Amino acid sequence: MARLTTTILLGTALLATAACSKKRPEVLPPAPGGEVGSGTGQAGDGFAPGSRGDFERSVTSNTINFALDSYDIDARARSILDTQAQWLARYPNVPITLEGHADERGTREYNLALGDRRANATKNYLAGRGINPARISTISYGKERPVALGSDESSWAQNRRAVTIVLN
Template sequence: MASLKTTLVAATILVAVAGCAKKRPADLPPPPVDNSGPVDQGGATGPTTGAVVPGSDADFRRSVTSNTVRFGLDQYDIDPEARAILDSQSAWLQRYPNVRITIEGHCDERGTREYNLALGDRRANAAKNYLAARGVSPDRMTVISYGKERPEAMGSDDASWAQNRRAVTIVLS
């Protein structure tokens, strides 16, 4: 009888421990794209000439006003400066209709993680919607929000925060 009780207790403990097994973590987002390097990174240049390959991210960054749109505090509206930047991006994207892009939304460090992820998403979608209104197919564009997780400028001051409130357009290879 004692042996049966011991066996039942051991079986119950094994079932309880098996139910607590560690779950696999969710897939993490891709690492940030380094936009600070030289224009010819990522195989976007010719093998011997050093020329920029048309339709590459390097060509995009060389050809447009900027690949980054800045936003005000808690804002996601497209102001006149952002319109000029996105108009130059739209013109380039219309020259290369098979190129796909990702628009990354970013925030400064203030606010909760959840709030900043939502705000980054609104910023990226504002840029996407503007480009779509200018004739770029929404099927070619994806958005991702990094919230405050990937700052461009380290620091807790107005200048750093202003640099981190942005939407960045990345040409996919």
């Protein structure tokens, strides 16, 4: 009798374990990909037209950089923003957010204000290129979201930026 009970319990445990096993999906999701700023504009890479991936693949970069304590748009930034404006003109219903960032130097309040000026300077440039400002929101992160960790000029230069984020 004890042997029969043990056999039944083992059989039940085996069935329960088999029922809980995870089956491999028939179709696997696509691998991560799409390089920011590749500028290839190639079709068939899995990005829907007007999507964030399409934007990042099609423009020179989604990021522009600024000089120390500055929110002036220089020639390199204008070149990058011009490619963004061309893409945005093709997709007039796509909303974006412009993030303003600063390096770690300065007070939190100063860097939030500087990030705000950088985001708004970028917005004004794109609006000047014919992009409807109503579809552009801005946010400042100040020094709170550095892209490069370090306390040297190279890191600081990378963190003084505005980033364009496509919202769909």
